[in-house]
Amino acid sequence: MTGVNGRRRVVVTGQGVVSSIGTGVDSFWASMRRGACGIGPIRNFPLADLYITIASEVKDFDAREHCQSKPLLLADRYSQFAGAAAIEAMKQAGFDGPVKDGARAASIIGSGIGGFSTLEKAYEDLFIHKKKATHPLTLLRTIASSAAAHVSIEYGMKGPCFGTVSACSTAAHAIGLTYQMIRAGMVDLGVAGASEACITYGSLRAWQAMRVLSPDGCFPFAKRRNGTVLAEGAGILVLEELEHAKARGAKPLAELMGFGMTSDAADMVNPDIEGPTVAMQIALADAGLAPGNIDYINAHGTATTVNDINETRAIRRVFGDAAEKLSVSSTKSMHGHCLGAGGGVEAVACVKAIEEDYVPATVGFDEPGEGCDLDYTPNKGRSREVNYAMSNSFAFGGLNAVLVFGPPPA
Amino acid sequence: MDDVASKIIGILKKNMKNPPETISLDTKLSDLEIESLDLAVIVFDIEDTFGIQIPYNANEEVQDFATVGSVVERVRSLIADKEAAGAAA
Numbered sequence: 001m002t003g004v005n006g007r008r009r010v011v012v013t014g015q016g017v018v019s020s021i022g023t024g025v026d027s028f029w030a031s032m033r034r035g036a037c038g039i040g041p042i043r044n045f046p047l048a049d050l051y052i053t054i055a056s057e058v059k060d061f062d063a064r065e066h067c068q069s070k071p072l073l074l075a076d077r078y079s080q081f082a083g084a085a086a087i088e089a090m091k092q093a094g095f096d097g098p099v100k101d102g103a104r105a106a107s108i109i110g111s112g113i114g115g116f117s118t119l120e121k122a123y124e125d126l127f128i129h130k131k132k133a134t135h136p137l138t139l140l141r142t143i144a145s146s147a148a149a150h151v152s153i154e155y156g157m158k159g160p161c162f163g164t165v166s167a168c169s170t171a172a173h174a175i176g177l178t179y180q181m182i183r184a185g186m187v188d189l190g191v192a193g194a195s196e197a198c199i200t201y202g203s204l205r206a207w208q209a210m211r212v213l214s215p216d217g218c219f220p221f222a223k224r225r226n227g228t229v230l231a232e233g234a235g236i237l238v239l240e241e242l243e244h245a246k247a248r249g250a251k252p253l254a255e256l257m258g259f260g261m262t263s264d265a266a267d268m269v270n271p272d273i274e275g276p277t278v279a280m281q282i283a284l285a286d287a288g289l290a291p292g293n294i295d296y297i298n299a300h301g302t303a304t305t306v307n308d309i310n311e312t313r314a315i316r317r318v319f320g321d322a323a324e325k326l327s328v329s330s331t332k333s334m335h336g337h338c339l340g341a342g343g344g345v346e347a348v349a350c351v352k353a354i355e356e357d358y359v360p361a362t363v364g365f366d367e368p369g370e371g372c373d374l375d376y377t378p379n380k381g382r383s384r385e386v387n388y389a390m391s392n393s394f395a396f397g398g399l400n401a402v403l404v405f406g407p408p409p410a
Numbered sequence: 411m412d413d414v415a416s417k418i419i420g421i422l423k424k425n426m427k428n429p430p431e432t433i434s435l436d437t438k439l440s441d442l443e444i445e446s447l448d449l450a451v452i453v454f455d456i457e458d459t460f461g462i463q464i465p466y467n468a469n470e471e472v473q474d475f476a477t478v479g480s481v482v483e484r485v486r487s488l489i490a491d492k493e494a495a496g497a498a499a
Contacts, residue, residue: 049463051463051465209450209454210450210468211449211450211453211466211467211468212467212468212469213467214467214469215465215467225469226467226469226470227467227468227469267445268447269446269447270445270446304468304469305468305469
């Protein structure tokens with residue numbers, strides 16, 4: 001440990017979100033407390049040959065409102081989401097422009113796939129319209145490290161800068177790695193999370209072919225669940241070493257206390273029980289907490305048949321008797337499955353849950369699905385004391401990442 | 411066994427890790443122990459071969475996919491629908 005007094009502590013001093021139920025944390029959280037659902041008929045493109053015609057789109061996002069800099073205005077929608085969320089988070093943390101000590105700041109912002117709509121448009125131009133050239137920014141807009149780079153340029157962050165890629169665990173990996181870098185003394189400040197904007201015709205066809213999407217809606221842990229629903233958005237945290245935050249007079253919103261990551265090393269699509277179990281155990285041990293300390297789990301809860309049963313079993317294994325007093329919910333029922341950005345958006349929900357002692361609901365819940373026997377906070381959110389919250393992210397390929405948040409240090 | 415049935419059985423065998431010697435119309439799909447991702451590929455292959463679209467969802471138990479014979483029946487009816495639509499147009 002490089003800290004003078006033992007372990008360096010990491011706090012959240014800002015957060016930002018772009019989602020189908022709100023752009024900006026206030027609007028997002030108000031929707032969540034209302035139990036709003038952002039899933040609806042796809043509006044962005046014609047639905048020819050699709051039998052899945054719903055998604056959770058970010059409506060009426062105007063980049064000019066959120067991103068003032070020219071490079072961001074020329075970037076892919078995914079980078080603009082990341083930029084908007086990062087700017088919101090940095091503003092809350094007290095940064096209006098470049099940070100003071102850029103070399104000690106990181107920008108770790110991932111994406112499951114990056115600038116997919118840019119690539120799709122370029123291919124359409126080349127292969128269908130037989131254009132002679134692609135747009136010159138095609139490559140820069142597409143690469144999945146562009147959001148991290150854009151944000152580092154906005155704020156003069158000259159330390160570690162890259163994007164993580166781990167499908168639906170991307171954001172949790174980005175946040176976890178940044179937390180470890182701060183704790184290890186490599187940097188004092190980091191912008192971390194992920195962004196996704198891949199609700200395009202081609203992407204939906206590819207998802208449709210996997211046969212895992214619901215034609216009706218996202219109903220995690222419920223009897224009527226029949227698949228997940230694609231969403232877009234971004235979730236970004238500003239993480240900071242506690243003393244660094246205090247010295248700036250920044251107000252910690254929560255503490256990031258634990259991170260666990262494992263790989264099932266088993267199957268590309270079917271999630272395991274062991275991998276998620278161990279990831280949760282590692283995160284708890286890292287946080288120095290017992291299972292009974294956790295009040296709320298923001299579950300991965302995708303509403304696929306297999307995920308929801310296996311995640312329930314894994315939670316039961318980790319929590320034992322303590323599972324009975326746990327509040328669990330899948331906020332994907334409201335904002336949909338934001339893929340790579342999911343863990344970022346859901347981390348914001350965890351921090352708000354701690355801030356306001358309120359557990360957001362799993363909406364659209366008819367009755368518990370077979371083998372789903374936890375308290376999933378059905379349909380209505382609940383006021384209860386939330387000191388410690390866990391956020392689960394499990395991805396295709398069996399890539400598991402778990403974060404544990406606690407109250408801001410007194 | 412007609413052309414549709416033998417093509418479908420061919421597609422099943424091609425996409426399975428350990429296909430049994432014989433697959434008949436009575437064979438239950440659950441007995442074939444097809445992995446979920448393989449099943450998605452099989453459905454794709456059938457769609458591609460016959461130029462049809464099968465709205466199959468891996469999250470649901472579907473009666474149409476109980477036996478090889480029921481898959482063949484479903485594909486036949488989808489082909490008929492397609493031809494009827496083509497004739498009408």
